[in-house]
Amino acid sequence: MKYSIGTPPFETYGIADTGSDITWTQCKPCTSCFDQSLPLFDPKDSSSYALVSCDSDTCSSSQSFGCGTDDECQYEVTYGDQSSTVGDLAIDTLTLGNTSFKSVLFGCGHENSGTFSSDTSGIVGLGGDGATSIIYQLDKKIGGKFAYCLSPDANSTSHISFGPDAVVRGTGAVSTPLIKKAEQATFYWLNLERLSVGGKSLTVKSPSVSISGRRAGGIKQASVEGNIIIDSGTTLTYLPSDLYTSFESAVKDAISATPVSDSSGLFPLCYSSDSLEVPTIIAHFTGADVELSPKGTFVEVEEGLVCLTLIPNTNLGADLAIFGNLSETDYIVAYDLVAKTVTFKPSDCSKF
Incomplete structure (x- = not known):
């Protein structure tokens, strides 16, 4: 799924996953990352990027979040196939199509491994957890509605839509x-x-x-x-x-x-x-x-x-x-x- 993060918008692709919550992308500096054909997101290039602090309510809102060594909130997720991601919990502007959403919670992944292909930079979390899923973070704009149409043809494009377009x-x-x-x-x-x-x-x-x-x-x-x-x-x-x-x-x-x-x-x-x-x-x-x-x-x-x-x-x-x-x-x-x-x-x- 194509989306953009940051200001100015940095375009990337993530796996649209209704079975997980946090949206994350591989970030510079990458301590240990899977091979990615796309450019890596550099948080230093985004004027709207901000780290989440350890003492914030957000950092205590999920079992996947915890305090790092520099008083900055970290996230860690392991998936069912033992793929995993670890990095900084941050907020930034998320852009879907022509619409931008400010202060969206996401993960800036510095240690990521597993069965990820080089065509992706991470995960777009469409799951049901109200603390982290973008479906809930964007709720005022999309009203809890999203839809996708998955093509079985590898040479064609699948589609995803949010809000009124998803009815x-x-x-x-x-x-x-x-x-x-x-x-x-x-x-x-x-x-x-x-x-x-x-x-x-x-x-x-x-x-x-x-x-x-x-x-x-x-x-x-x-x-x-x-x-x-x-x-x-x-x-x-x-x-x-x-x-x-x-x-x-x-x-x-x-x-x-x-x-x-x-x-x-x-x-x-x-x-x-x-x-x-x-x-x-x-x-x-x-x-x-x-x-x-x-x-x-x-x-x-x-x-x-x-x-x-x-x-x-x-x-x-x-x-x-x-x-x-x-x-x-x-x-x-x-x-x-x-x-x-x-x-x-x-x-x-x-x-x-």
């Missing part, structure tokens, strides 16, 4: 309740009632009373309402193991071709890419049936090999499930934190 209505639009849990404020939860494969229905059992968060902290909750996290920052969709077993079986039954092995070992179900007939797969959320795009359901992971992008949650724990970004492709996905809904509308996102 989605019309033919094909379906809405489901957006569920927030106080113990896991970051995440946006949906309620997945069942999956269907080529007309065969698979019921989703209620989650167990103890499930742990995807990101650092291992927070647990005991509510059965809301059983899957919608997360633009996770690529694949993760299903509870028992549901995945019956789901995979149904997909195999619906495809006449013979499965082949994935050399990486990541994907349990793969086929030769020659004219694969992908069955109709529908995620039935409460009040919203979402037919998954075949382009996002099976993707080519190496030449001649396509694999199912819904996999078991083997390393996530218990019944935790995540609805990842490949399953969201070719839909306008609109979040309304005031109405507490997520709306899906089919769209060719490559021509949005």
Whole structure:
């Protein structure tokens, strides 16, 4: 996602992530950073940049924040794949499109590592934590509304919008309740009632009373309402193991071709890419049936090999499930934190 930070605006790109809160970018001086093809942000070049002090309310507003050695507030975040970022907590002007927002809290990362590509400078936090997420920081201007349309075509541009432009209505639009849990404020939860494969229905059992968060902290909750996290920052969709077993079986039954092995070992179900007939797969959320795009359901992971992008949650724990970004492709996905809904509308996102 393209955005600018500082005065004058310094343009950069970050991963738009509904599964994390703090927005951060790699900053000079970079003590230990991942390779970045974009220029690094230098806070000395911004006249509106200011560090957050240790004794401020902001510094005590999150477990990710703490006092550094120079009486300046530091942040530290570790993600579920063990990628991490450490740096100074600061405020500066954030520019989205033609609109600028003053005094936005963000992280100036000096030690960053993990699975970040060179095309990004960090993360744009679109999560639900009111202390740090830009969705809440910009709330007076955007009213808790944002939407994105993710294209499965690597050669086309996906789109994101905020405020009134993110309201989605019309033919094909379906809405489901957006569920927030106080113990896991970051995440946006949906309620997945069942999956269907080529007309065969698979019921989703209620989650167990103890499930742990995807990101650092291992927070647990005991509510059965809301059983899957919608997360633009996770690529694949993760299903509870028992549901995945019956789901995979149904997909195999619906495809006449013979499965082949994935050399990486990541994907349990793969086929030769020659004219694969992908069955109709529908995620039935409460009040919203979402037919998954075949382009996002099976993707080519190496030449001649396509694999199912819904996999078991083997390393996530218990019944935790995540609805990842490949399953969201070719839909306008609109979040309304005031109405507490997520709306899906089919769209060719490559021509949005």
